[in-house]
Amino acid sequence: MRVTWMAGAALAALMSASPVLAQKTTLVVGMQTQDAGVLDPHINSGTPGKALMNWMFNGLVRIKPGQFSPDQIEPDIAQSWTSSPDGKEWTFKLRQGVQCHHDGGEFTADDAVFSLKRASTKDSSAFSSDYSAFDKVEAVDKYTIKITLKQAIPSLLGQVMNYHGGNMVCKKAAEALGKDGFGKKPAGTGPFMFAEYVPQQYVKLVANPKYFRGEPKLKEIIYRFIPSDASRDLALQAGEIDMMIGRQEQAWVERTNKTPGLKVLTFGPAEMSVVHLNMMQPPLDNLKVRQAVAHAISREGIWQFRGQNISRQAVSVVPSGYLGTNETAALLPHDIAKAKALLAEAGHPNGITIKAIHTTLPGMMSFIEAVQAQLKRAGITLDITPVEHPTFHQQIRQDLSQLTHFQAARFPIADVYLTQFFHSRSIVKTPTAVTNFSHCKVADAEIDAARNERDAAKQIALWKAAQDKIIAEVCAVPVNEMLMNWAIRDSLDLGYELKGSLNLGPPVTEMTRFTK
Amino acid sequence: MGTFLVKRLLFSLVTLFAVLTLVFLVVRIVPGDPAQIILGDQADATAIAALRTRLGLDRSLPEQYFGFLAGALRGDWGVSLVTGRPVIQEIVAVLPWTLELTFVSMILGTAIGVPLGVWAAVNRNRMPDYFTRLTSLLGLSFPPFVSAILLLIVFSLILNWFPVISGNRSTPWAWFQSITLPALNLGLIMAAYITRVTRSALLEVMQEDYVRTARAKGVPWNVIVWRHALRNALIPVVTVVGLYLGILIGNSVLTEIVFNRPGLGKLIIGALNQRDYTMLQGMMVIYTLIVVVVNVLTDLAYAFVDPRVKLS
Numbered sequence: 061m062r063v064t065w066m067a068g069a070a071l072a073a074l075m076s077a078s079p080v081l082a083q084k085t086t087l088v089v090g091m092q093t094q095d096a097g098v099l100d101p102h103i104n105s106g107t108p109g110k111a112l113m114n115w116m117f118n119g120l121v122r123i124k125p126g127q128f129s130p131d132q133i134e135p136d137i138a139q140s141w142t143s144s145p146d147g148k149e150w151t152f153k154l155r156q157g158v159q160c161h162h163d164g165g166e167f168t169a170d171d172a173v174f175s176l177k178r179a180s181t182k183d184s185s186a187f188s189s190d191y192s193a194f195d196k197v198e199a200v201d202k203y204t205i206k207i208t209l210k211q212a213i214p215s216l217l218g219q220v221m222n223y224h225g226g227n228m229v230c231k232k233a234a235e236a237l238g239k240d241g242f243g244k245k246p247a248g249t250g251p252f253m254f255a256e257y258v259p260q261q262y263v264k265l266v267a268n269p270k271y272f273r274g275e276p277k278l279k280e281i282i283y284r285f286i287p288s289d290a291s292r293d294l295a296l297q298a299g300e301i302d303m304m305i306g307r308q309e310q311a312w313v314e315r316t317n318k319t320p321g322l323k324v325l326t327f328g329p330a331e332m333s334v335v336h337l338n339m340m341q342p343p344l345d346n347l348k349v350r351q352a353v354a355h356a357i358s359r360e361g362i363w364q365f366r367g368q369n370i371s372r373q374a375v376s377v378v379p380s381g382y383l384g385t386n387e388t389a390a391l392l393p394h395d396i397a398k399a400k401a402l403l404a405e406a407g408h409p410n411g412i413t414i415k416a417i418h419t420t421l422p423g424m425m426s427f428i429e430a431v432q433a434q435l436k437r438a439g440i441t442l443d444i445t446p447v448e449h450p451t452f453h454q455q456i457r458q459d460l461s462q463l464t465h466f467q468a469a470r471f472p473i474a475d476v477y478l479t480q481f482f483h484s485r486s487i488v489k490t491p492t493a494v495t496n497f498s499h500c501k502v503a504d505a506e507i508d509a510a511r512n513e514r515d516a517a518k519q520i521a522l523w524k525a526a527q528d529k530i531i532a533e534v535c536a537v538p539v540n541e542m543l544m545n546w547a548i549r550d551s552l553d554l555g556y557e558l559k560g561s562l563n564l565g566p567p568v569t570e571m572t573r574f575t576k
Numbered sequence: 577m578g579t580f581l582v583k584r585l586l587f588s589l590v591t592l593f594a595v596l597t598l599v600f601l602v603v604r605i606v607p608g609d610p611a612q613i614i615l616g617d618q619a620d621a622t623a624i625a626a627l628r629t630r631l632g633l634d635r636s637l638p639e640q641y642f643g644f645l646a647g648a649l650r651g652d653w654g655v656s657l658v659t660g661r662p663v664i665q666e667i668v669a670v671l672p673w674t675l676e677l678t679f680v681s682m683i684l685g686t687a688i689g690v691p692l693g694v695w696a697a698v699n700r701n702r703m704p705d706y707f708t709r710l711t712s713l714l715g716l717s718f719p720p721f722v723s724a725i726l727l728l729i730v731f732s733l734i735l736n737w738f739p740v741i742s743g744n745r746s747t748p749w750a751w752f753q754s755i756t757l758p759a760l761n762l763g764l765i766m767a768a769y770i771t772r773v774t775r776s777a778l779l780e781v782m783q784e785d786y787v788r789t790a791r792a793k794g795v796p797w798n799v800i801v802w803r804h805a806l807r808n809a810l811i812p813v814v815t816v817v818g819l820y821l822g823i824l825i826g827n828s829v830l831t832e833i834v835f836n837r838p839g840l841g842k843l844i845i846g847a848l849n850q851r852d853y854t855m856l857q858g859m860m861v862i863y864t865l866i867v868v869v870v871n872v873l874t875d876l877a878y879a880f881v882d883p884r885v886k887l888s
Contacts (some may be wrong), residue, residue, distance in 0.1 A: 094842045094843070094845060094846035095659070095842075095846055097658060097659055098658075098659055098660060105615065105616040105618075106616065182623070182626055183630075186614075186615055186616070186619070186623075188623070189619075189620055189622070189623055240660055240661075243659075243660065244661075258838075259666065259669045259670060259838060260670055260743075260838035260839070260842050260843065261743050261838055284741065284836075285836075286741070286836050287833055287836075287842070287845070288833050288834050288836070290725055290728075290834065291728070291740060291741075291833075291834050291835070291836050294725075294728050294729070294732060294733055294740045295740040295741055295836070297733055298732055298733055298736070298739070298740045300739060300740050300741050301741075447607070448608070449849070450607070450608030450609070450612075450613055450849065450850075450851055451606070451607040451608050453608070453609075453612055453613070453617065454607050454608050454609050454612060455607060457612070468617065470618070480618065486620075490621065491621055491622065492620055492621060492622065493620060493621040494618065494619075494620045494621075495617065495618075
């Protein structure tokens, strides 16, 4: 009885003594990087920088927070827009009263024009080639800008959204600081403002009290650079960080979801793993051999191997969910007997050997080893030369690999994937090379026609026709799509449902807050 | 002494020049294009070529080499290809973190290693000796990244004594909390080396005639061990400490990454991954300088611990 009484008294004393717990207003994020690099949205193209830029900058338009499909575009700094019937002239009406960070004054048409010109200039932008179709950008009045294009492009709105070159920078700050200075002290109009950069440790952002959608509920964000996966995990479990980029591993997702107070968010755009077959080199110059490779690979087997919650099967040579993806494309089914028969028909009854240069990145390596095992069952020996990641990127562009495994997400419009991977302009080792490793050129006409097509239905039909041709020719075998995984504290309310993020990290908006 | 120093410094200059040349060539022989890495995998060939020109990577190798040497002589190590910030500025910003970690680890390693080695030697083939030999063997066998994770799990996650993210110098207490686990991680491995070297050196010295004479004269055992024998056994220990300092700086790469401390280690990994030639060159010069300085200091220390050593 006495013990109970004392315990009760102690509890009462504790309750009366402890202040009401203040709601947490600092978000600490862990990112897998040694450093964020240059903090200029027109230069920083890496995954570690993208999420950070997204919290500081706006576009003229944006994709709704938590979504990544272009059909979810909504006004951002621009409140409305119109285009001419031929799609070459676009006029944007800007919101009034949007304020630049650090008391930089109102963001007007002059700033928007300056920003787009800056994004399209080689010296100040890594994305200048995205703006090659731009002819003129001009301010019509204080709150109106007009963009004139040399030719219509599939998505002008994609070039002016809060992504890459479409991030709007404030003219006064950019001019005053110069290119190098701006990368150290960026200024935009977004919900959070740059406050401090400590090399190799963190970037600190503080809430923008003049944000046009209202003052953010969080007061600051500490964006920590934590390159070690294990250390990030431990820091999250120890409560030192609240949100972090995770691993593309099913076991990690399951383990983290079981940890009290934490949850894993899985979202798009997915990175698609595609096996590109070099059609210029024997034996892959033979269609039957390429078909045999496609039949030998089991998409379902790889999906189960990589993790059912964090990956999905590929549906076409363009990732699922992109504008223009043929979601029901006729990909060749898994059929070992058929693969063997095709090899025999092609004059290789005893099987073939294909050489592949491959990165040593563990996630990608485990994929290609699984594919290697599947191919072996059909009599196809995959001879893998593992090289370090930067070497891999250089050598595959020198056309040194017969089979190239590439894992990538792109701006979610079919045109981008089709152009970069399957248009003859993008064939590696040419002056206009991008990432066409297969030397595919069967769908050039459809890809080009779709770019200039103004009728949305016809445009989509052309993109689907291009995919069908590429699949029939087996330029590449799409296998698997890997989703993004981030772990967050379950007391963090992002303020929207997260299905996707073009900037590869959850948007932190004015609505994001801790519930306790 | 003066002549010795001048000679050593001249040799150091030759070493430095050789390292500069070697590093310049090696970073360019390794495949991987900095322009490609900076622009990302969506960049087209034209954009990559334009950036190569802007970074001066399209110039001939001799042209780049002499430009680099001329700059190095003027003290201009160029700007990072990736961040555009001066290399020297980036290195100076994080160098104190690595030096601090290295020296605290060294002091910890020596403070633990020497007494343990002495303890083992004076108790040869008895329990303390077996215990010390076994634990030092464990210390030698543990890769630093494994011990780092174990330390974090025990002391940060379970006991909650130290932070996982160790890069805080805002207060003396925060500094102490930040440095303890990383320094322990490196220091314990170093202590294992020093223990074994101290033990074997001391065992050898303990066989010497003067030790027997001292014992015969009735000099107290502690004085024989700590004042007479240990001092004479210190030369190999100093050599190991000097050599190990180089290894410590190397091991600090992994330790900095796991404990998330700023430092040269994190900088060099980033520079390697991104093929940041100018940064790698600058860092190699710093690493070489550190090793050269430590070697000179080790030589000077010989004369200090053993007056019979003549520096000439």
